[in-house]
Amino acid sequence: MKNLVERFLRYSKIDTQSDPNSATTPSTLKQFDLAKLLVEELKELGLEDAKVDKNCYIMATLPANCNEKLPVIGFIAHLDTSPDFSGVEVKPQFIENYEGGDILLNKELNIVLSPNDFPEMKNYVGNDLITTNGTTLLGADDKAGIAEIMTALEFFKKNPHVKHRTIKVGFTPDEEIGRGADLFDVQAFGADYAYTIDGGELGELEYENFNAAGALVTFNGRNIHPGFAKNKMVNSMLLAMEFNALLPANERPEHTTGYEGFIHLTKMQGDVEQSKIQYIIRHHFEQNFENYKQLMSLAVDFMNQKYGEDTVVIQISEQYKNMRKMLEPVIEIVENAEKAMLQAGVVPIKKAIRGGTDGARLSFMGLPTPNIFGGGHNFHGKYEYIPIQSMQKAVEVIINIAKI
Ligand SMILES: [Zn+2]
Known part of the structure; x- marks a missing residue:
């Protein structure tokens, strides 16, 4: 040898x-x-x-x-x-x-x-x-x-x-x-x-x-001088935080192992007018993986019902499969x-x-x-x-x- x-x-x-x-x-x-x-x-x-x-x-x-x-x-x-x-x-x-x-x-x-x-x-x-x-x-x-x-x-x-x-x-x-x-x-x-x-x-x-996908979520706000913002301003960064809070808090990389999947926040950038955040979505089981993607889409729908159409836009891209x-x-x-x-x-x-x-x-x-x-x-x-x-x-x- x-x-x-x-x-x-x-x-x-x-x-x-x-x-x-x-x-x-x-x-x-x-x-x-x-x-x-x-x-x-x-x-x-x-x-x-x-x-x-x-x-x-x-x-x-x-x-x-x-x-x-x-x-x-x-x-x-x-x-x-x-x-x-x-x-x-x-x-x-x-x-x-x-x-x-x-x-x-x-x-x-x-x-x-x-x-x-x-x-x-x-x-x-x-x-x-x-x-x-x-x-x-x-x-x-x-x-x-x-x-x-x-x-x-x-x-x-x-x-x-x-x-x-x-x-x-x-x-x-x-x-x-x-x-x-x-x-x-x-x-x-x-x-x-x-x-x-x-x-x-x-x-x-x-x-x-893993089955793997990425998600890019865009939040469209409305910037107004803060002194005159009442009932007018929509702060896109706060929309992003609200969206993230709708996702399961325990299904993150730092809380999962083995066959447990996760939705992982990988990047965020934004100001009052617009914010973009990125996630990766991972699960070994196809059904759970689909459920994750659906959950994110439902969260988007919920936010859009609350704040108006196209306030939140999600793009999900497939990456690889199990x-x-x-x-x-x-x-x-x-x-x-x-x-x-x-x-x-x-x-x-x-x-x-x-x-x-x-x-x-x-x-x-x-x-x-x-x-x-x-x-x-x-x-x-x-x-x-x-x-x-x-x-x-x-x-x-x-x-x-x-x-x-
Ligand atoms: Zn290697």
């Missing part, structure tokens, strides 16, 4: 941060630096058709080494790292045989990775951890996923007696800015189903995510992943994602794609770390899924 860690380090040192303010794909040209290296390495591993397209999507095939006609499976990971934290000059550090205490990431800056803040670190006593030096993110999200897929491919190259089905590999740009699935050519990829290796802790298996609907008809692909984990001695942790994934988008584009752990923790920041043993388990799980 020396190669696994070496690969991960090689990839993590290449800065591939994506940029939400860029309109191009890839959003940053530096993502090609890693992509080109990966194409070379895929070819060295015998995946002769490996190539990167002009938008920085890599695709490659490891053909089956048996005659049985079996579904083609894909493994997908993303090249980019989060725009939220620097990925320049990542300098990983190793903690061998972690003893369970604080880890000093950076002496000068006094940055400490502590189980007091991150109690799940205690699960990895005795493991070997890779951490940051406190000044960058680590990039285990999702370069661990890439390294794990590459190492599984190497296993099949070195063990030709192990029979496996046709494996498609896809590495995508710009996942962190929500565009990873945009230009993914499902047809060209040619897999019947796929897995993103983009989850966190050991055992994570995800095939449900992939569970697309995965239920092919639930065996989730079960196969569970079996593959159990074979590797990993207890599957099935969780509903409180967000979205590229896999959800791909599932609705015709490629059912649940998400499997890559092994890392504390993504998108300086406290990111990954146990090497979790990475090794991820490789085993990929191998178990692919072999016959």
Whole structure:
């Protein structure tokens, strides 16, 4: 498994941060630096058709080494790292045989990775951890996923007696800015189903995510000199506050977990004349999700009856959907992943994602794609770390899924 860690380090040192303010794909040209290296390495591993397209999507095939006609499976990971934290000059550090205490990431800056803040670190006593030096993110999200897929491919190259089905590999740009699935050519990829290796802790298996919409609500007031405002002024900011008070106070992100949804106020701006507020609406269950949208529309109707037509205007835009609907008809692909984990001695942790994934988008584009752990923790920041043993388990799980 020396190669696994070496690969991960090689990839993590290449800065591939994506940029939400860029309109191009890839959003940053530096993502090609890693992509080109990966194409070379895929070819060295015998995946002769490996190539990167002009938008920085890599695709490659490891053909089956048996005659049985079996579904083609894909493994997908993303090249980019989060725009939220620097990925320049990542300098990983190793903690061998972690003893369970604080880890000093950076002496000068006094940055400490502590189980007091991150109690799940205690699960990895005795493991070997890779951490940051406190000044960058680590990039285990999702370069661990890439390294794990590459190492599984190497296993099949070195063990030709192990029979496996046709494996498609896809590495995508710009996942962190929500565009990873945009230009993914499902047809060209040619897999019947796929897995993103983009989850966190050991055992994570995800095939449900939120249904998601956004709402922009505009409040039209009437500004008059306050000295002469009686029975004339309508203060749009107060209308906005009244509207918000009509929404369920407990169904907000800070009060919800698991399968509980929410309506989340994300932005407000306004003056007496006009105010605009924005919400995101999230729920795993379609009916509850529809109920949220209807509730907001009813609140708008109520306000308009009280204050006059078009005082309040709502625009709701759909964002993404729960992939569970697309995965239920092919639930065996989730079960196969569970079996593959159990074979590797990993207890599957099935969780509903409180967000979205590229896999959800791909599932609705015709490629059912649940998400499997890559092994890392504390993504998108300086406290990111990954146990090497979790990475090794991820490789085993990929191998178990692919072999016959
Ligand atoms: Zn990721």
